[in-house]
Amino acid sequence: MKSLEVKSLTKVFGGLHAVQDVSFAVRQGKVHSVIGPNGAGKTTLINLITGIYTPTSGQVLFGSQDITGQAPQKLPALGMARTFQNLQVCMNMSALDNVMVGAHLRQNSSLLAGLLSLPRLRKDDRACRDEALKAMALVGVASYADAQASQMSYGALKRLEIARALMTRPSLMLMDEPAAGLNPTETAEVGRLIRQLADDGLTVVLVEHDMPLVMGVSDTITVLDHGSKLAEGTPAEVRANPQVIAAYLGAEAETDQQLEAA
Amino acid sequence: MNKLPSSTRALMLLALVLLCLPLVLPNSFYYDVAIRVAFNAVIAIGLNLLIGYTGQISLGHAGFFGLGAYASAILSSRYGWPPALALVAAAAGVATLALLVARPVLRLKGHYLAMATLGLGIIIMIMLTNESALTGGPDGMAVPPFSVFGRELSGEKHWYAVGAVALWLMAWTALNLINAPGGRALQAIHGSEIAALAVGVDVAAMKVRVFVLSAAVASVMGSLSAHYVGFVTPGVAGFLHSIELVTMVVLGGMASVFGSIIGTVVLTLLPQLLSAFEGWETVAFGAVLMLCMILLPKGVVPTLRARLNRSAP
Amino acid sequence: MLSQLLQFLFSGLTVGATYALAALGFAIIYNASGVINFAQGEFIMLGGMAAVALAALGLPLPVAIVLAVAVTGLAGLLIEKFAIEPAGRADVVPLIIITIGASLVVRGLVQVTLGKGTHSLPAFSGEQPLAIAGATLLPQSLWVVGVAAVVVAALAWFFGRTARGKAMLATSHNRLAAELVGISTRSVLLLSFVLSGALGAVGGILVAPLTYTSYDMGIMLGLKGFVAATLGGLGSGLGAVVGGLLLGVLEAMTAGYISSAYKDAMPFVLILLVLFFMPRGLFGAKTIDRV
Numbered sequence: 001m002k003s004l005e006v007k008s009l010t011k012v013f014g015g016l017h018a019v020q021d022v023s024f025a026v027r028q029g030k031v032h033s034v035i036g037p038n039g040a041g042k043t044t045l046i047n048l049i050t051g052i053y054t055p056t057s058g059q060v061l062f063g064s065q066d067i068t069g070q071a072p073q074k075l076p077a078l079g080m081a082r083t084f085q086n087l088q089v090c091m092n093m094s095a096l097d098n099v100m101v102g103a104h105l106r107q108n109s110s111l112l113a114g115l116l117s118l119p120r121l122r123k124d125d126r127a128c129r130d131e132a133l134k135a136m137a138l139v140g141v142a143s144y145a146d147a148q149a150s151q152m153s154y155g156a157l158k159r160l161e162i163a164r165a166l167m168t169r170p171s172l173m174l175m176d177e178p179a180a181g182l183n184p185t186e187t188a189e190v191g192r193l194i195r196q197l198a199d200d201g202l203t204v205v206l207v208e209h210d211m212p213l214v215m216g217v218s219d220t221i222t223v224l225d226h227g228s229k230l231a232e233g234t235p236a237e238v239r240a241n242p243q244v245i246a247a248y249l250g251a252e253a254e255t256d257q258q259l260e261a262a
Numbered sequence: 263m264n265k266l267p268s269s270t271r272a273l274m275l276l277a278l279v280l281l282c283l284p285l286v287l288p289n290s291f292y293y294d295v296a297i298r299v300a301f302n303a304v305i306a307i308g309l310n311l312l313i314g315y316t317g318q319i320s321l322g323h324a325g326f327f328g329l330g331a332y333a334s335a336i337l338s339s340r341y342g343w344p345p346a347l348a349l350v351a352a353a354a355g356v357a358t359l360a361l362l363v364a365r366p367v368l369r370l371k372g373h374y375l376a377m378a379t380l381g382l383g384i385i386i387m388i389m390l391t392n393e394s395a396l397t398g399g400p401d402g403m404a405v406p407p408f409s410v411f412g413r414e415l416s417g418e419k420h421w422y423a424v425g426a427v428a429l430w431l432m433a434w435t436a437l438n439l440i441n442a443p444g445g446r447a448l449q450a451i452h453g454s455e456i457a458a459l460a461v462g463v464d465v466a467a468m469k470v471r472v473f474v475l476s477a478a479v480a481s482v483m484g485s486l487s488a489h490y491v492g493f494v495t496p497g498v499a500g501f502l503h504s505i506e507l508v509t510m511v512v513l514g515g516m517a518s519v520f521g522s523i524i525g526t527v528v529l530t531l532l533p534q535l536l537s538a539f540e541g542w543e544t545v546a547f548g549a550v551l552m553l554c555m556i557l558l559p560k561g562v563v564p565t566l567r568a569r570l571n572r573s574a575p
Numbered sequence: 576m577l578s579q580l581l582q583f584l585f586s587g588l589t590v591g592a593t594y595a596l597a598a599l600g601f602a603i604i605y606n607a608s609g610v611i612n613f614a615q616g617e618f619i620m621l622g623g624m625a626a627v628a629l630a631a632l633g634l635p636l637p638v639a640i641v642l643a644v645a646v647t648g649l650a651g652l653l654i655e656k657f658a659i660e661p662a663g664r665a666d667v668v669p670l671i672i673i674t675i676g677a678s679l680v681v682r683g684l685v686q687v688t689l690g691k692g693t694h695s696l697p698a699f700s701g702e703q704p705l706a707i708a709g710a711t712l713l714p715q716s717l718w719v720v721g722v723a724a725v726v727v728a729a730l731a732w733f734f735g736r737t738a739r740g741k742a743m744l745a746t747s748h749n750r751l752a753a754e755l756v757g758i759s760t761r762s763v764l765l766l767s768f769v770l771s772g773a774l775g776a777v778g779g780i781l782v783a784p785l786t787y788t789s790y791d792m793g794i795m796l797g798l799k800g801f802v803a804a805t806l807g808g809l810g811s812g813l814g815a816v817v818g819g820l821l822l823g824v825l826e827a828m829t830a831g832y833i834s835s836a837y838k839d840a841m842p843f844v845l846i847l848l849v850l851f852f853m854p855r856g857l858f859g860a861k862t863i864d865r866v
Contacts, residue, residue: 050460076462088460090453092317092517093446100443101450105462107443111471114442115435121442128443149453161457168461319668366851372667373611377805378850380798381843388840501794505675512672542687548679555669555676556661 003028003172003203004049009058011041011048018044020227021058026205026220028171031198033206033214035238036224037248042207043085045224046176049205050082051075062172077105081170083161085177085207087154095144095152098160099132100125102167135163139193155186162193172203179210191217215239223247269437272520276433280426284419293418297490299530300425301483304432306510306522308479311436313508314516315445316472317452318368319376322383323480323507328499329356330481331488332390332397335405338489340396346410349485353478360477364470380501387499402495405488421490428486429523432479436519448472449517480507513554515561524562578709583827585707589716589785591823592723593619596778597800598807598815599730600771606747606810607760607767610670614654614678615775616797617685622647622776623788624685627694636697644776650681651772655765678793686790693787696780719781726777727816734812743767747810795839799826802842806849808859817857 004026011019019041026032034042047053049060051072060068062078075081081102090098107128113121136142139159144152152160158178165173175194179187191213198204198219208214214221215235223231223238225247231238238244287293305327312318333352337343343351367378390397397403408415415421439445447468450458455465488494497503506529514525532550536543558565597615604612625646629639654677662673699718704711734740746753746763754760779788779796786792803822807814822842830838849856 052456072456072459073462073464076460082460084456084460088454088457090450090457092453093449097446097449098453101446101458101463102461104443104447104450109442109444109447109463109468111439111444111475114439114444117435117438117442125441125443164457164461313668319671321671367847370850370854373671373809374805374850374854376611376667376671377801378847381802381846381850384798384843385840385847388837388843392834392836501798505672508668509672512668516668542683544683544686545680546683548676548681548683551676551679552658552673555665555673556658559662559665559669 005061007059009048010056011044011053012056017227022229024222026203028203029198029201030219031204031217033208033218033221035214040224041227042224043176046174046207076168079171081165081168082174083165083178087157089149089157089160091150093149095147095149095160096132098149099135099163099167100128102164103128135166139163155182174205176207179213187213273434277430290418293422297421297425299527300429301487302530303523303526304428305480305483305507306526307432307436307519308476309507310511310522312472312476313511316448321376321380321504324503325383325386325499326356326477326480327484328386328390330484331494331498334485335403335488335494339406345408345489352485353481356481357474357478360474364473368469383504387496390499391496402493405492405494408489433519513561515563518563521561521563581708581710583831585710585712585716587824587827588820589719591820592719593778593782594800594803594822595816595819596723596774598804598819600774601801601804602810602812602815603767604771607764613674615800616793617678617681618647618772618775619779619796620793621650621681622779623783624689626696626780628689640780643780644773647776648769648773651768655768682790682793691790693789695787696783698784715784722781799842802846805846806856808856811858814856814858
C-alpha cells in the first residue's frame with residue numbers, strides 16, 4: 001500500500017525551477033531517502049509536501065487523499081509529522097513542554113478550559129506528560145526530563161524534535177537532515193532510531209547528506225540534482241549508478257572510472 | 263509531605279499578602295495606591311499572556327481599557343443601566359471589536375504589529391475625545407458608583423476587596439492556562455510558529471483568542487476603574503497609558519505572571535516616589551525605563567530567578 | 576472649488592514636508608540598525624524649542640537655528656551612545672521601550688528647562704501671504720518645502736556620491752558584509768542618529784513659525800512620521816519623502832473635506848490600511864523567510 005505518493009511535483013520561484021517534475025512513491029513502513037548535492041531541491045521538496053510551499057504544479061497524495069497545497073497545520077491530523085533542517089525547537093519552553101505540545105490535536109486547547117483548570121483537563125495532561133516522557137526516552141533524551149530546552153545540546157535538541165513529532169502519533173514522518181551537525185556516534189543512534197521506528201510500522205521519508213546513514217537505513221532512495229529526479233532505487237542500485245556518482249563527485253570521477261577500466 | 267509546585271506556593275503567598283495588606287495600610291492614600299496597583303496588575307497579567315507568552319505585542323491596549331471605561335460610564339450614567347450589566351456588555355463589545363481587528367492585525371509581526379496596535383489605540387482615543395455629545399469630550403465625564411444587586415460599592419475597603427480578589431483570580435487562572443495544553447500552544451507560537459503549525463496548532467486562531475482575552479480583561483478593569491475613580495477622561499485610552507501597561511509587563515518579566523505583578527508595583531509606585539522631583543518625573547521615568555531595559559532586558563523576575571538558579575548548589 | 580483644493584494642497588505639502596523629514600530620520604536609523612526610533616518626534620520638538628530658546632536669548636535667528644540643529648544632533652548622538660549602544664542586540668520590544676524612554680527624557684528635560692508653554696518663531700521672510708489661483712500661500716510654506724527639498728537633495732548626494740554615505744547604505748543592506756569590508760558599523764550607527772536628529776530639528780524649526788511648538792508636540796509628530804515612513808516603505812528614502820508628502824496632503828484633505836476633529840485619526844487609519852493590504856509600503860523591499 002502506498003503511504004505517500006508525489007506526482008510530477010514542480011515548484012518555480014521567479015525564474016528558478018527549484019523542483020522540476022519530481023515523482024516517487026513510498027510504501028507503508030518503509031524508509032525512503034531523498035538525497036542530492038546542495039541546492040538539489042531536497043528541502044524545497046519537503047516543504048512542498050508539508051504545505052509550507054504551494055506547488056506550481058503536481059500532486060501530493062497521502063494514503064488515498066490529495067493533500068496538495070494543504071496548510072501545514074492540517075497535516076498532523078492526517079498523520080503526517082516532520083522535523084526541520086533548521087532546528088525549530090521552542091527555546092522559551094522546557095524540554096518536556098516542547099514534546100507535550102506534539103499532542104496538541106489530541107488535547108483540549110481551549111483557553112477557557114485552561115484558565116479554569118478543569119479536572120478532566122488535568123487528568124488528560126498527566127497522561128500526556130507520561131507519554132511525552134516515554135517519547136523522550138525512546139529518542140534518548142530522557143535525562144533532560146526536567147531541563148529547559150535552552151540547556152540542551154544541539155544533538156539532543158535534534159532528537160527532541162523527533163520526540164515531539166512522534167507525539168503527534170504519525171503514520172508518516174518526514175525528517176529533514178536529522179543528522180546535520182551530529183557526530184558519528186549520534187548519527188548512528190539516529191540511524192538506529194529510524195530503523196526501529198520503521199520496524200514499528202512508521203513510514204519515514206528522510207532527506208539527508210550523510211551517506212553511511214542513508215545507505216544503512218534506507219529501503220529505497222530518490223536522487224535529486226538541480227531540482228529533477230536523477231535516479232531511484234535501492235541503496236545498492238543508487239550507489240553504483242554512474243550518473244549519481246558524476247553528480248556528486250563531478251565528471252572527473254566518471255573519467256577516473258573510465259581510465260581505471262581501460 | 264510532597265512539595266507543592268512553586269506556582270501553588272506563590273499563589274498562597276499572594277493570597278497571604280493580599281489578606282494582610284489592609285492591616286498595614288495606614289490611610290486612604292495607600293489604599294488608593296494598592297487598589298490601582300491591583301487593577302493594573304490584572305491588566306498586566308492579561309497583557310503578558312499576549313506579549314510574553316505568545317510573543318505578540320500591543321501598543322494600544324489602553325484603547326480597550328478606555329472603551330471599557332467609557333462604555334460603562336455611558337451605559338450606566340446616560341442610559342441608566344445597572345453597572346454590572348454595563349460592565350459585561352462593555353466587555354462583550356470590546357471582545358467583539360478585538361475579534362474583528364485581530365485576524366488582520368495579528369498577521370503582522372514585529373514593528374508592523376506594534377504600529378498597527380498603536381494605530382488602533384490612537385484611533386480609539388481620538389474617537390473618545392471627539393464624540394463629545396456621548397463622551398463629554400476632552401473634559402471627560404462622571405461615572406456613577408458601582409452597585410450590584412442594589413448594594414453599592416463605596417469606600418476603599420470595598421474596592422480593595424474587589425481589586426485583591428480580581429488580582430488573585432487573574433493570577434490563578436493565568437497560571438492554570440500556562441500549564442494547560444492551550445497555554446503550551448501559545449508559548450509554542452512564541453518559540454517557533456513553524457513548529458507550532460507542524461504539530462497542528464492553528465496559530466492564527468490562537469493568536470486571535472489570546473488577543474481577545476487580554477482585550478476583554480483590559481475592558482473589565484477599565485470599567486471597574488471608571489466606577490472606582492468616579493470620572494473618566496480620554497487620556498486613559500492614550501498612547502502613554504498603553505506604554506505604561508507594556509512597560510509593566512516587560513519590566514517585571516515577560517512570560518512571568520508574578521513578574522507582571524512586580525512590574526506593576528514598581529511602575530505604579532515609581533511616579534509616587536518621583537513626585538518629589540517636581541517636574542523631573544518624566545525625565546526620571548524615561549531614565550528608569552531605559553536603565554531597566556538595558557540592564558534587565560528579560561525583566562526583573564526572570565533575571566532574579568536566573569541569578570538564584572546559578573548561585574543555588 | 577479649485578482654490579479650496581489648492582489651499583488644502585498647500586497646507587498639506589507644508590506639513591507633509593515635515594513628515595517627510597521625520598520619515599527620513601526614521602528610515603536612516605532603521606537602515607543602519609533595524610531600530611524604530613520612537614524618539615524621532617522629540618527631535619522635531621527639540622529643534623523648534625531650542626531655536627525659540629536661543630532666539631529668546633538674543634541670538635540672531637540664523638545663528639539660533641544652526642545651534643538648535645547642532646544641539647539636536649548632539650541629542651541624537653547621546654541617545655545612540657547611552658541608550659542604543661548599551662542595549663546591544665536587544666529584542667524588538669525592549670528596544671521600543673528604550674527609545675520611548677529616551678523620548679521621555681528629552682521631553683522631560685525640555686519641560687523642565689523651557690516650561691510647558693507654547694512658542695513660535697518669527698516667519699523667515701515675513702508674513703505677507705501670496706495669492707495663487709484664489710488660494711493663499713504663506714511665504715513660510717515656501718521655506719518649508721524649499722529647504723526640505725534642498726535637504727533631501729543633499730542627502731541623496733551624500734548617500735549616492737560620498738564614501739561615507741555609501742558606507743551607510745552598505746551597512747543597511749548587509750551589516751555583516753559591511754563590517755567585513757572594514758566599515759565601522761558603530762560609527763555608521765552614530766552618524767545615523769546625529770543625522771536623524773538634525774533632520775528632525777530642521778523640520779521642527781521650519782514649521783515653528785506656522786504651528787506653535789511646545790514640549791509635547793513630539794509624540795504625534797513622531798508617530799505620524801513613522802506612519803509616513805511605513806507608508807513609503809520602511810527603509811526606503813524615496814518612500815519616506817513620498818510617504819511624508821502624501822500623508823500631509825491626505826491629512827489636509829481630511830481636515831478640509833471630512834472633519835478637522837478627525838484629521839489626527841486619518842494617519843492611523845491609513846497605517847492600518849497600509850499594513851493590512853500593502854505592508855511593504857509603496858517602495859519597500861520584499862523579503863522571504865528561509866525555513
